[in-house]
Amino acid sequence: NLHASLLPQYRGAAPINWAIINGETTTGVSTFFINEKIDEGNLIISKEVPIEEEDNAGSLHDKLLEIGEITVLETLEQIETNTYKETKQAHSDTLKYAPKLFKEDGKINWNQSANQIHNLIRGLSPYPVAYTVFVAKNKRKETMKIYKSQAVVEKHHATVGLVETDNKSYVRIPCSDGYIYVDEIQLVGKKRMPIKDFLLGNKNMHLVQCL
Template sequence: MRIIFMGTPDFAVASLKALLEAGENIVGVITAPDKPAGRGQKINESAVKKFAVEHHLNVLQPEKLKNPEFLEQLKALKADLQVVVAFRMLPEVVWAMPKYGTINLHASLLPQYRGAAPINWAIINGEKESGVTTFFLKHEIDTGDVLLSEKVSITQEMTAGDLHDALMETGAGLLTKTVSAIAKNEYQEKPQATFNEKTLKHAPKIFKEDCKIDWNNSNEQVYNLIRGLSPYPSAYTTFLDKGLKIYIAEQENTKPEITAGEFVSDGKTFLKFATQNGFISVKEIQQEGKKKMLIGDFLRGIRM
């Protein structure tokens, strides 16, 4: 089959790499336009573009997916199938173009956690498992008929970064199996399971207000928020009148004798904040205006 691959971040690179290693015919790669980033406004290329260029693949970077010139370029590639991994919402004129349609790899066990941030929300909500799903695109986002899915366990210590890497590798393998099944016409489409709206969990985009720690919550809720937002965009609080991002922490289930949000520290090795029913001992942090560091190094450099 002639395949067009669409994706942008590192998560998508693993899938593109797996398809190439499986011998699939990638006739084009669609990714985000280059953008200036950082203080020097240096032009930044997507991870997918860098990989595609290194492997001499044909790359297109449309600003708008409905641009007539881009649509003509897409048609000229004569794709049998399009594969989408961590890209952006496609208009029907794009996803309906190939003979076999367009498939997507989503980082959850659909229909649970439809949306932009399934990895983060699965951990924030304290899930014990997640997974990846391949499905055919249709009008409503993340609602198409399921092709294949595979579960991944979530351990108590896993951060969003850890789960991202596990799902990235599992997803690359699942996507390769899906493309092979379509090529052999050995696949079956299954409508997504129907859930009561009360039991359906969503994964909307995460904003800054979602990242602020509420120390009045339970120990487990705060701990899950910290690891569910680590390493990015990271949970934060205020400490000594400055913003403090927390990347790694541990739970202590000792009943606090101080108010939730207050802290205890020896000024050298530990810093822990009281929650509703315990303490969160912070291990790796970043104070506003400083670099990321271990708690001992941080405490040695400040005055309480």
């Protein structure tokens, strides 16, 4: 079997997402023999892949798919020629897991750090997508999906979650230790778009509160 992590780390259904969400700089692929436990069989081959700062779940998936195809072929060749070596997976209390993602996992907590929020956005883009709920000027709650962002760490006295914008080129949202600059978003029922395009038709985001 092939798994999109360096086993035994990130056993589970969503290893690509969780590696980015947790701020890892390296991941990889592993081939292993299946046993009665999920993702715990003896390892055959593991290959490392760096996680770049600009990577999101989509781009990392494509990288791992490419190296995974090569790794599977190497594994099959070793099994066919009986040259493979099995390695028992380590068991430790410090292992990180990759459970299935649910909608609530994608809700942004603006009390977290800029890097934590940015990594959540990267780790859930392009699917299932991080989101925030805000109270519009008409008092209705709306959901905004965020596909792309930048994290800026700096001291401020702004209210956490209170949107700041010049209504032309940027939207930034204060968090615990800085700002998230929102680069690409989608409102419910609308198209995904860059923030500058969004602001052309939406001039009422300043001082909107994200929950």
